[in-house]
Amino acid sequence: MISAVALSPALDVTYVVSELHGIQRPLAVRRVGGGKSLNAARAAARLGADVLALAVLGGGTGQVVREAATADGVVVEAFDGGALTRTCISISSAATGELTEIYETAVPVAAETFDAVLERLADVARExxxxxxxxxxxxxxxxxxxxxxxxxxxxxxxxxxxxDSHGRALAAVVRDAAPDLVKVNRAEAVELTGLPVDAPLTDLVDAVGRRTGGLVVVTDGTAGATAGDGRSRVHVRLEGHVGLFPVGSGDSFLGGLLVGLEETGSLGEALRLAAAAAAANAQVPGAAVLDPELAREWAARVALG
Ligand SMILES: Nc1ncnc2c1ncn2[C@@H]1O[C@H](COP(=O)(O)OP(=O)(O)OP(=O)(O)O)[C@@H](O)[C@H]1O
Ligand SMILES: [Mg+2]
Structure with missing residues (x-):
């Protein structure tokens, strides 16, 4: 079983339009219960895991997020945040392949609401x-x-x-709580460690790992990802399946990684499923929307190095 805490969920809407200009009637629309935690939760659920999320939601969009996440197989336990859940929009232009992303900032959560989440978390994490x-x-x-x-x-x-976070929240949790697993992308790892933007992935993994002592994965878009657990490092890359819709590929990677770790206990196998889930996500519009059968098929073909 895999579980998530979603403090800043969003209604994620993806539009595919002919071009990013003037009035457009979308060629495709996809709405999902999003925000990074629910994205990773959805990817894990679509890959067959038993997934639950504690989520702070509010208003009509909160209700839509709850229903969408539930339809995708995530058991949602909602906490009323009192404010309307935000909407995030990705627009994909068929003419250029370019993505435009409009992300509302995370909705404020009251201290009492967070206390209620933590109180419930203490019980549910035991179960x-x-x-x-x-x-x-x-x-x-x-x-x-x-x-x-x-x-x-x-x-x-x-x-x-x-x-999987960034900025000051990531720096604080790495410094004070040493998470068992940190999954970040190159930019987030650079910001955390202060290493150069073009530092080798292995250096970024080692630098984060020295701070946490746990498992670290740094993803780098189509260049793949490197993982380290303090004893060994593995690079993973799925050749030949570069997709046009990589939004949420990092979240799908994390969902796949946790499912793989849970199913096999093997970091290598988990990285295979992670990279395959991330690539499957990139084939279709929508963050952490993926064909689980395709992900499983590709997982068997991912190269480790
Ligand atoms: N265009 C793509 N096509 C196929 N696979 C991709 C593509 N982009 C990324 N990936 C895969 O997804 C993984 C994660 O990508 P990336 O480093 O961009 O994550 P991210 O920036 O955290 O993404 P997000 O936060 O939007 O989920 C990569 O390691 C790679 O395996
Ligand atoms: Mg990410």
Whole structure:
């Protein structure tokens, strides 16, 4: 079982339009229960895992997010945040292949709401050991130590925490809580470590790993990803399946990684499923929308190095 804490969910809408100009009637529309945590949760659920998410939601969009995530196989336990859940829009131009992304900032979460989430988390994490994930930005209203408090609660229950975040929230949780797994992209790893933007992935992985002592994965778009657990490092890349819709590929990677770790206990096998899920996501519009059969088929063909 895989579980998630979603502090800043969003209604994610993807439009495919002929060109990004004037009035457009979309060629395709996709609505999903998004935000990074629910994206990774959806990817894991679509790959067949038993997935639950504790999510702060509000208003009509919150209801739509809840229903969409449920339809995708995620059991959602909602906390009323009192404010309308945000909407994030990705527009894909068929003429150029270019993506335009409009992300509303995370909706503020009140301290009392967060306390209620943590209280429930303490109980649910005992009932659901294994991997918990928290991804994306944490609402500014909660301060920089929100993820650290999530990590401490998950740990106290005997479960493991995977973090995919950025900026000050990531720096704080890495410094204060040493997550069991950190999955970040190159830009996030550079920001965290202060290494050059073109540093080798292995250096970025090692630098993050020295801070956490846990499993670290740094993804780098179509260049693949490198993982390290302090003992060994593995690079993973799926050749020949570059897709036009990579939004949410990092989230799909994390979902696939946790499913693979849970199913096999092998980092190599988990990285295969992660890279295949990420590539499958990039084939179709929508963040962390993927064909699970395609992901499983490709996983067998991913090269490790
Ligand atoms: N265009 C693409 N086609 C196929 N696979 C891709 C593509 N872009 C990325 N990937 C795969 O997805 C993984 C994660 O990509 P990336 O480093 O861009 O994540 P990210 O920036 O965290 O993405 P997001 O936050 O939007 O989910 C890569 O390691 C790679 O395996
Ligand atoms: Mg990401």
């Amino acid at each position: 659901r050991p294994g991997w918990w994930l928290v991804s994306g930005s944490s609402p500014q209203s909660l301060g920089d130590d929100a993820l650290t408090r999530v990590a401490a609660t998950v740990r106290a229950a005997g479960a493991r925490l995977a973090v």
